[in-house]
Amino acid sequence: MKVRAAVLEEFGAPLEVQELELAEPKAGEVLVLLVACGVCHTDLYTASGADPSGYSPTVLGHEGAGVVERVGDDVQDVERGDHVVTLFSPQCRECEHCRDHRTNLCLAIREQQNQGFLPDGTTRLSRDGEPIRHFMGTSTFAEYTVMPEIALAKIDPEAPLDRACLFACGLSTGLGAAINTAKVTEGSTCVVFGAGMVGLGAVAGCRLQGAARIICVDLSKSRLELARDQGATDTLIGSVDAAEQVVELTGGFGADYTFEATGSVHVMRQAVESARMGWGLATMCGVAGKGETLDIVPRLLITGRRVAGSSFGGVKGRDQVPQFVERYLVGDIDVDAFVSHRLTLDEVNRGFELMEAQDGIRSVIDFG
């Protein structure tokens, strides 16, 4: 079938919306009609050429939600008409990692996905007979996509898909960092560096876990306002002294749990330095620049701080994304506040511009 899709032709150049061929789903695969898709930093990171493992041409987009249109052979868990959120981080439920509660890094299709292929090593996308590679196993900047069943989370059809799509990446990453990775405890003190989609999700996650105090740090006052709406009890304008300020705010000790959601290694260091002596855990969520390192004074570790990282918030997507969506539907999680701009597929590059201008939290593409 023919589909309109936003193609990355050349790093650093705007995406081009073109008509491509999309082949039928093979065994274990599903054809999904996209209804909405968030524009995420990772799309821009690859489009810019900064991602060393990036490639082109490819169809970007990974924060998608839609409706199952058709299923291939042997598909068990979804059927035509099901509402789904796309998972760049799949869950096969069978590999060593899926069977272990400590990690969400499914190994089933990792290698093929990283190279831009579906699990059988081929693509369903093509142009004039030439294969076009998939991106993050999702390629959701398109009217339709073909994805493996293990990379789709079936959600409650009551949830509006233009909100549910945020659970495909940024929001789940933040929520999960607090809930799964750090396992924030009731009554604890938390600090979140960065009030973008991931940071705001982390603030919400800390709140859901019952944190007594949530300090949010960002350069933007308006983002810090949003953080207050998500549950932040204190806000702080970011600076080189932010870690000292947090330590001061927390009685000279630092916070029980700190989160970094900026991708800056300097901020990562602040997250470590503002974690509490004795047991403070600093969780890194951001993607750092190529070749950059997080430099830690070992004394901070010896005196009891710990450092962790979180990919997709440690979320096992097929199991936990539907649960997050339920919590959204009952009002525990507020998604509406994050959707700051609505775009058509043809306006996808505007989404990148808004992101670079730090205008709003999320642009969502409506395919409607």
Place this chain on the structure above:
Amino acid sequence: MKVRAAVLEEFGAPLEVQELELAEPKAGEVLVLLVACGVCHTDLYTASGADPSGYSPTVLGHEGAGVVERVGDDVQDVERGDHVVTLFSPQCRECEHCRDHRTNLCLAIREQQNQGFLPDGTTRLSRDGEPIRHFMGTSTFAEYTVMPEIALAKIDPEAPLDRACLFACGLSTGLGAAINTAKVTEGSTCVVFGAGMVGLGAVAGCRLQGAARIICVDLSKSRLELARDQGATDTLIGSVDAAEQVVELTGGFGADYTFEATGSVHVMRQAVESARMGWGLATMCGVAGKGETLDIVPRLLITGRRVAGSSFGGVKGRDQVPQFVERYLVGDIDVDAFVSHRLTLDEVNRGFELMEAQDGIRSVIDFG
């Protein structure tokens, strides 16, 4: 009373064994007759002038064991004749940290101890009327010392004190890193970088926790032999490729638990890089040089590795050192293999020389 003690007069110069005045124990304090004392890297670190918080003159030594000679007022838990191990890391059992299971960093006397004073802000040591500061709250390179009750672990009198003294620092640090800090699980794969006192203790700790595989990495073949005696199943000569070699040895994934026991930030980095994707925990035990940092590629964290540190192995000394000594007495822990040289107090500088030459694991001073 008059006591002979090894005094650090000048950084970088040999210690001088002199006669000093030792005052009576005040309230909450105990006069201890030293029977044995290990010579530890931290003593040398301070003697060399490398420790930025070091001071002189002071009486070094902290890996001591002896017999209670006299107690001051209000001492509850020890009495004349009790056998004790000295604790540079005290346990008051009352402060916020002592009441929390997550840390052993007692806050009760931290500030005074770091400045070389007993809890009341004065010293018991003096020379010609001039106060001489204590070191690490212990100053056990001396025939007698006065210490706070909260810094003494009362042990089974069956245990020979020239072995028990190793539980005062190095051995407990290694054992505790595996048992308390990392909480090594049964059947897991562990890697220990460094086969000195702390590293060998960590190997033993991993064995006691039921690790299935323990890989020890060191530059010395003879130390690696000792590691095998402690339970190492594999040994590896250290190199710049050590992390890659560990990953290869562990099926391409890395180890569940890694330990650094060298003080080198390069080795710390190897410990992080050889920890398993998904859930590997790297625990730092060594003291790094001034100004040095552990540089971590954030991707290693995002893909599930965690980093921790361990001070005195997370051991709450008054509770756990006696338990370790019991495990030694029943044969679970082998201490004899670590005592490589026996010295008199007058030979204390020889202990430093042996350490710098990496000759043996531990020199023990016999006061007998």
